[in-house]
Amino acid sequence: MSIFKPKKRFLLFNRGKKKDVPSNILTKCNSCYKLILNKQLEENLWVCPNCGYHFSISAQKRIEITFDAGSFTEMFTEIHTADPLNFKGPKTYQEKLKSARETTGMDEAVLAGVASLNGRRVAVAVTDSRFIMGSMGSVLGERIARLAELAIEEMIPLITISASGGGARMYEGMFSLMQMAKTSAAIGRYQKAGGIYISVLTNPTMAGVLASFASLGDVLIAEPGALIGFAGPRVIKKTINQDLPEGFQRSEFLQEHGLIDMIIERKDLRSIIIRLIEDLWFYKRGLD
Numbered sequence: 001m002s003i004f005k006p007k008k009r010f011l012l013f014n015r016g017k018k019k020d021v022p023s024n025i026l027t028k029c030n031s032c033y034k035l036i037l038n039k040q041l042e043e044n045l046w047v048c049p050n051c052g053y054h055f056s057i058s059a060q061k062r063i064e065i066t067f068d069a070g071s072f073t074e075m076f077t078e079i080h081t082a083d084p085l086n087f088k089g090p091k092t093y094q095e096k097l098k099s100a101r102e103t104t105g106m107d108e109a110v111l112a113g114v115a116s117l118n119g120r121r122v123a124v125a126v127t128d129s130r131f132i133m134g135s136m137g138s139v140l141g142e143r144i145a146r147l148a149e150l151a152i153e154e155m156i157p158l159i160t161i162s163a164s165g166g167g168a169r170m171y172e173g174m175f176s177l178m179q180m181a182k183t184s185a186a187i188g189r190y191q192k193a194g195g196i197y198i199s200v201l202t203n204p205t206m207a208g209v210l211a212s213f214a215s216l217g218d219v220l221i222a223e224p225g226a227l228i229g230f231a232g233p234r235v236i237k238k239t240i241n242q243d244l245p246e247g248f249q250r251s252e253f254l255q256e257h258g259l260i261d262m263i264i265e266r267k268d269l270r271s272i273i274i275r276l277i278e279d280l281w282f283y284k285r286g287l288d
């Protein structure tokens, strides 16, 4: 009987496979789940125009939007990652490095060198969470330490922008843990010599990176909503067997509790760093 036949219109709507959103055109926001045109996101510095969610961006992009156009010169590229433990797992360390290099176009998880910011020469290091979670192995540590030494030698401002969810790089064992002390000591020498160090913490900045150079800035700036901490919230929750406060380890929570100095939206980051350096340099070192 015709009454039990499905309606033709119904069939039309359900025909064919559901199409995926083409990721080269649209991106779904991780916070409000709205679809945004990539072109619009790009123009908005990869910040959701609807809810203000700050997407992770590459180290190359970060340099491009923060410093004077084309002014960055990468340094310390002669230092290459070794495999001191000859680490083997489901994937070897060498395989992981190879795949990270292909994905990011970087040879390590940090770009370090000099750039100009509003015409002033600055020492810069930017980590990238796409490269083995931006974790700190011996190369990343050595590059940060040498950058601090360069900043002492030239007495120029030092800026790091961290996107490191991985902390110390376990594939290098104790060699990676040593980088925490080495980078901290180098930055300590720089600050003692009278330099100004601005540390920007973006999503995520965790573990050994936060517990060393990233938290030592004369000024600590965070992007809105960034996850910043030592152990991750899941580990802490399981260890203490208690629910964590709302917003735990997010920028806003940490500012309220005094760990960071200011939360700055990505569009304002460049101008705020310029202003801070001008003011602090004048305050600390006079007009030079």
Ligand SMILES: [Zn+2]
Pocket (backbone or CB within 6 Å): 029, 030, 031, 032, 033, 034, 048, 049, 050, 051, 052, 053
């Ligand atoms: Zn959104």
